Amino acid sequence: MSASLMIGQEHYLIVSAILFCLGLTGILLRRNMIVMLMSIELMLNAVNLSFVTFSYFQQNLEGQVIVLFVMAIAAAEASIGLALAVMLFKKFKELNISFFEHLRG
Amino acid sequence: MAEIILFYFLAAVTVLTAVGVVMNENPLMSALYLVLSMLGIAGLFFLLQAPFIGAVQIMVYAGAVMVLFVLVMMLIDINKDEEKFSGGNISALFKGLTVGVFAGLLTSIILRTPMSTKILVAQQATEVVDIARLLFTKYVLAFELLGIMLLVIPVGIVALTRIRGGTHER
Numbered sequence: 001m002s003a004s005l006m007i008g009q010e011h012y013l014i015v016s017a018i019l020f021c022l023g024l025t026g027i028l029l030r031r032n033m034i035v036m037l038m039s040i041e042l043m044l045n046a047v048n049l050s051f052v053t054f055s056y057f058q059q060n061l062e063g064q065v066i067v068l069f070v071m072a073i074a075a076a077e078a079s080i081g082l083a084l085a086v087m088l089f090k091k092f093k094e095l096n097i098s099f100f101e102h103l104r105g
Numbered sequence: 106m107a108e109i110i111l112f113y114f115l116a117a118v119t120v121l122t123a124v125g126v127v128m129n130e131n132p133l134m135s136a137l138y139l140v141l142s143m144l145g146i147a148g149l150f151f152l153l154q155a156p157f158i159g160a161v162q163i164m165v166y167a168g169a170v171m172v173l174f175v176l177v178m179m180l181i182d183i184n185k186d187e188e189k190f191s192g193g194n195i196s197a198l199f200k201g202l203t204v205g206v207f208a209g210l211l212t213s214i215i216l217r218t219p220m221s222t223k224i225l226v227a228q229q230a231t232e233v234v235d236i237a238r239l240l241f242t243k244y245v246l247a248f249e250l251l252g253i254m255l256l257v258i259p260v261g262i263v264a265l266t267r268i269r270g271g272t273h274e275r
Contacts (some may be wrong), residue, residue, distance in 0.1 A: 006109075007108060007109055007112045008220060009220045010215055010216065010220055011116075012114065012149065012153070013215045014212065014215060015119065015120065015133075015149070016217060017121075017208065017211040017212060018120050018208075019119065019120065019123055019142075019146075020211070021124075021204055021208040021211070022120070022123045022124060022127055023123070023206060024203075024204050024207060025127050025200075025204050026126065026127040028200040028203065028204065029127070029200055030127065030186070032132055033136050034132050034135075034136075034174065034177065034178060034181075035126075035127075035132050037174070038126055038135055038136065038139050038174065039126070039127065039133075041128060041139065041166070041170065042123055042139065042142065044240055045143065045146050045166070048146070048158075048162075048173070049146055049149060049150075052150055052153050052158060053153060055153075055155070056153040056154055056155065056218075059112070060232060061235050061236060061239055062239060062243075064155055064157070064158050064231065064236055065176045065236060065239050065240055065244055067158050068158070068161065068206075068236070068240070069244075069247060069251060071161060071162070071165050071166070071273060072251050072254075072255065073185050073254070074166075074170070075169065076166055076254060076255065076258045078170050078173060079258060079262060080258065080261065080262065080265075082173055082174065082177045083262045083265050083266060084265070085177060085181070086177060086180060086266075087132065087265060087268075088182070088185075089180075089181050093182075095181060
């Protein structure tokens with residue numbers, strides 16, 4: 001097996017970059033608040049993938065520890081965001097962000 | 106050889122389902138695609154010899170977080186979703202341009218950075234013990250802060266759901 005055929009660091013990093021850009025597209029283009037939260041999760045996962053990639057290719061475990069922290073914070077962020085979404089739905093009967101132009105209390 | 110095939114398979118599944126998350130018009134289908142994408146990323150973690158992180162990924166993301174999303178969608182009427190993509194052609198053009206520029210920036214950084222291409226000698230899976238040792242010695246302060254944050258978050262959510270009206274009325 002030649003060395004050029006091996007899966008290197010770049011392959012994983014490019015998958016991570018593609019995922020991050022897809023999440024960014026979702027944030028920018030979609031209007032449903034829940035789908036935007038899902039896109040944020042996608043971006044966080046892309047970053048986790050690059051952390052684990054560096055951790056593996058540099059034989060350094062600290063990347064995996066950081067990934068654990070990121071996962072906990074992402075779960076907390078998702079719960080807060082969904083609670084806010086439920087609140088907004090109770091108030092506006094709508095989750096499309098183009099209807100949230102009057103957010104004054 | 107099996108590793109290469111597995112990598113390309115997992116990468117294709119992850120990326121295609123991520124496209125499904127962004128492009129699907131039904132938020133419930135988006136959530137289901139997101140589960141598949143998370144599972145693909147967990148498979149990539151296993152391939153990177155990080156089985157503990159992969160297992161946590163499956164449990165926390167594909168399990169807990171996605172159940173939370175689907176549960177909230179049950180509470181919310183998602184049948185009508187007109188105007189699912191934002192506004193006019195001009196703004197869409199600028200958004201596409203932004204993403205394109207950012208993607209080009211990332212790829213050029215990745216491709217221009219000299220990566221160490223040498224294949225590692227000892228490629229055995231990381232043990233949970235090693236992660237735990239690092240977590241409870243060097244990062245113990247961050248770990249405790251994370252515990253405090255996880256205590257504050259439920260309190261905040263309960264406080265949030267008990268607010269009636271806007272910020273100006275009690």
